[in-house]
Amino acid sequence: MWRTLRKSPARVETWLDLAQYYADRKLPWQAAYAERQAARIGPRPKAGSGDSDSRRGNGTTGDDGLLGQASLDGAAQIIERFVSALQEDPGDWLTWLYLARLRDMPSSAVPERNGKKMRPNAKKALDRARQLEIIPGESLHWLGVWRLNAGDAAGAVAALSQLVDLRPLRHGSMMYLGEALLRVGNIPAAESAFTRASLSSNPDFLQTLAARVYANNYWPEAIGILRKLLELRPDSVPALALLAKVHWEVYELSQAQDVCRRILKLEPGNQDAVLMLAALPGRMGDAHAHLAAVQAEYATGDPQSRLASSIAMASLYHDQLSAAEVAALHRRLCAPIAAAHPARTEFGNARTTSRRLRIGYVSGDFHRQHPVNLFMLPVLLRHDHTAFEIFVYHTGTMHDQYTRRARESADHWLEAGARDDDALQAAIVADGIDILVDLAGHTSTHRLGVFAKRAAPVQATFLGYPHSTGLPTLDWIIGDAVVTPVERADLFSEGIAQLPGSVFCWAPVDDYPLPAARPVDAPVVFTSFNNAMKLSPRSIALWARVLKALPESKLLLKAPSFRDDAVRQRFAGLFAGEGIARDRIEFRGPTGLADMMQEYGDADIALDPTPYNGGPPPLQALWMGVPVITLAGGNFVSRMGASFLQTLGRPEWVAADEDDYVARAVALAGSVASLRSRRAELRAALLASPLCDIASYTRHFENLLRRMWDSHCSGRGERLLAADHATRQNPGHSTLTN
Numbered sequence: 001m002w003r004t005l006r007k008s009p010a011r012v013e014t015w016l017d018l019a020q021y022y023a024d025r026k027l028p029w030q031a032a033y034a035e036r037q038a039a040r041i042g043p044r045p046k047a048g049s050g051d052s053d054s055r056r057g058n059g060t061t062g063d064d065g066l067l068g069q070a071s072l073d074g075a076a077q078i079i080e081r082f083v084s085a086l087q088e089d090p091g092d093w094l095t096w097l098y099l100a101r102l103r104d105m106p107s108s109a110v111p112e113r114n115g116k117k118m119r120p121n122a123k124k125a126l127d128r129a130r131q132l133e134i135i136p137g138e139s140l141h142w143l144g145v146w147r148l149n150a151g152d153a154a155g156a157v158a159a160l161s162q163l164v165d166l167r168p169l170r171h172g173s174m175m176y177l178g179e180a181l182l183r184v185g186n187i188p189a190a191e192s193a194f195t196r197a198s199l200s201s202n203p204d205f206l207q208t209l210a211a212r213v214y215a216n217n218y219w220p221e222a223i224g225i226l227r228k229l230l231e232l233r234p235d236s237v238p239a240l241a242l243l244a245k246v247h248w249e250v251y252e253l254s255q256a257q258d259v260c261r262r263i264l265k266l267e268p269g270n271q272d273a274v275l276m277l278a279a280l281p282g283r284m285g286d287a288h289a290h291l292a293a294v295q296a297e298y299a300t301g302d303p304q305s306r307l308a309s310s311i312a313m314a315s316l317y318h319d320q321l322s323a324a325e326v327a328a329l330h331r332r333l334c335a336p337i338a339a340a341h342p343a344r345t346e347f348g349n350a351r352t353t354s355r356r357l358r359i360g361y362v363s364g365d366f367h368r369q370h371p372v373n374l375f376m377l378p379v380l381l382r383h384d385h386t387a388f389e390i391f392v393y394h395t396g397t398m399h400d401q402y403t404r405r406a407r408e409s410a411d412h413w414l415e416a417g418a419r420d421d422d423a424l425q426a427a428i429v430a431d432g433i434d435i436l437v438d439l440a441g442h443t444s445t446h447r448l449g450v451f452a453k454r455a456a457p458v459q460a461t462f463l464g465y466p467h468s469t470g471l472p473t474l475d476w477i478i479g480d481a482v483v484t485p486v487e488r489a490d491l492f493s494e495g496i497a498q499l500p501g502s503v504f505c506w507a508p509v510d511d512y513p514l515p516a517a518r519p520v521d522a523p524v525v526f527t528s529f530n531n532a533m534k535l536s537p538r539s540i541a542l543w544a545r546v547l548k549a550l551p552e553s554k555l556l557l558k559a560p561s562f563r564d565d566a567v568r569q570r571f572a573g574l575f576a577g578e579g580i581a582r583d584r585i586e587f588r589g590p591t592g593l594a595d596m597m598q599e600y601g602d603a604d605i606a607l608d609p610t611p612y613n614g615g616p617p618p619l620q621a622l623w624m625g626v627p628v629i630t631l632a633g634g635n636f637v638s639r640m641g642a643s644f645l646q647t648l649g650r651p652e653w654v655a656a657d658e659d660d661y662v663a664r665a666v667a668l669a670g671s672v673a674s675l676r677s678r679r680a681e682l683r684a685a686l687l688a689s690p691l692c693d694i695a696s697y698t699r700h701f702e703n704l705l706r707r708m709w710d711s712h713c714s715g716r717g718e719r720l721l722a723a724d725h726a727t728r729q730n731p732g733h734s735t736l737t738n
């Protein structure tokens with residue numbers, strides 16, 4: 001059989017014979033591999049034709065995917081079984097390969113008997129597999145893939161890089177090599193590997209490659225691969241769906257809309273296209289239409305679908321909903337999820353307060369400009385590992401230099417994106433996590449199903465979502481006295497755990513030089529760097545009032561959606577409806593973070609939107625020497641700006657109502673000449689405030705984690721862990737004047 005396969009490796013029937021051979025020998029992993037090869041090559045022979053018989057295609061299910069783990073329970077017994085199989089058939093390439101990987105696992109110790117090793121070591125088994133392999137490069141390919149899946153990117157590079165010069169070129173191996181190189185930080189080599197992979201003319205593979213490239217933030221490259229694919233298969237709905245998604249991500253919204261409409265012509269009712277079109281108004285900045293569209297889709301489907309989170313998110317941007325209405329909506333949306341997933345109640349964690357605690361973070365957002373990365377990475381870099389053992393459950397697909405830094409700062413890191421809720425919950429429980437921290441809320445990479453099932457004795461939500469989740473199994477929301485005031489505990493399904501000062505701390509890991517001062521005689525330029533959906537009708541009306549009060553002033557708006565002309569035209573029309581001419585508004589689309597920070601040099605005063613405050617943008621503006629005016633609203637999402645400015649010692653930049661907002665913006669503009677020359681003073685004031693004291697912030701956060709655990713151990717059933725009054729006092733106002 002092996003001789004036949006080497007001569008004709010593309011013969012389906014021979015692979016099916018091999019699958020049956022393995023099944024008869026009770027080697028299900030190998031049988032499943034052989035069946036997959038048969039399926040990849042082509043359709044099965046029809047029953048009764050050739051030499052096929054009823055035994056073929058037995059649907060064997062193997063679990064060789066377990067070889068993509070860092071360790072494997074029962075590995076010793078599996079090794080013994082494979083050694084026995086190789087004694088019966090020494091030419092069995094696949095079993096040699098599986099044995100090599102089992103011996104390659106770091107946790108796979110080599111038992112000894114009478115001072116001698118009982119089994120071949122990993123290198124010898126791999127050498128034997130490479131000698132016997134049916135398809136050139138197959139052994140190193142799979143070893144590389146398994147290592148990559150197990151989190152050993154360097155080991156994957158070591159295996160897969162040996163296939164670069166193999167001909168014919170293994171496009172799949174190059175794809176995985178590119179991903180492994182990204183994870184070790186060799187960006188140029190990774191891009192070269194992806195380029196080699198894109199030389200394939202196999203449409204199925206190109207679909208996979210485009211998805212991988214897209215997941216790693218190479219969006220223009222993904223579009224190029226998909227266009228090549230669509231030349232081969234013009235009506236491929238999966239390819240078109242991914243193309244629409246990529247256009248969406250790069251804010252080419254008109255193109256995304258056109259592709260969705262094409263999909264619906266080919267496949268009426270396609271859910272990906274329907275949902276994207278429903279979400280399109282939000283991408284274009286219309287929160288009202290977006291909320292109505294996703295609610296309509298949700299009403300006809302599964303109440304446990306991720307549309308529930310889309311509705312929750314959309315409600316935060318809606319300027320006609322009260323704080324109480326938004327909170328009630330979140331509770332209603334989470335009720336079916338909680339009801340469908342009975343929460344675990346028994347955990348083996350020792351209820352002792354003095355030991356080292358195991359802290360788990362669940363996030364897929366440690367990358368690039370994501371707010372979670374901006375705020376949480378500095379904390380990870382400074383955790384006290386003598387008091388806390390840090391676990392990160394990475395639920396995303398994107399890896400970059402920031403992902404690597406996050407991984408290096410953790411004691412344990414699990415790539416969890418491919419695990420379903422049950423599997424991820426089981427992994428977290430097995431790790432004995434004491435406090436599990438959600439860093440996503442209802443955002444795209446969330447795993448609220450895991451928190452609904454409960455995976456740790458104490459669960460909290462932090463940083464990733466500026467509102468109560470509405471999920472009853474989250475014990476705490478971590479905030480501060482401004483965003484989570486005790487007086488509004490009714491807005492939170494979680495208990496309130498307050499940090500002193502602000503819940504956010506600005507500690508940039510990259511350097512952003514201050515821009516040059518603007519000319520003294522230049523007109524006042526107000527600005528807002530935010531996503532378009534934050535630019536609510538209420539915000540536009542407020543900003544129009546400011547512009548009318550200062551007829552020579554201008555407004556610079558920067559948002560990713562402004563790449564699309566239709567979005568720019570929409571907002572120009574909204575401002576025109578408020579009496580503001582088009583030539584007073586400048587729209588700018590997306591740029592890299594470093595370039596974006598320098599663009600603050602073109603503005604004088606930042607205007608925080610309402611009801612969804614800017615989050616990172618106000619802190620970025622302050623860091624670049626631009627003061628911020630904010631309106632303190634009724635819930636977390638609309639009080640972030642107030643939290644920043646109160647902690648900075650600038651309460652005079654916080655407005656109590658709309659008239660006050662306009663008055664404070666106009667008053668601040670009266671000092672613009674002074675402000676322009678004193679950008680460095682504002683940065684210095686920020687740097688000297690608790691908003692930038694990352695060392696103290698991290699210690700306060702760790703103390704709050706310890707208080708959560710103490711509360712659990714005491715069984716007091718507390719719902720409030722208030723910030724100590726003495727520690728949350730600002731040391732004083734800065735000397736920067738209006």
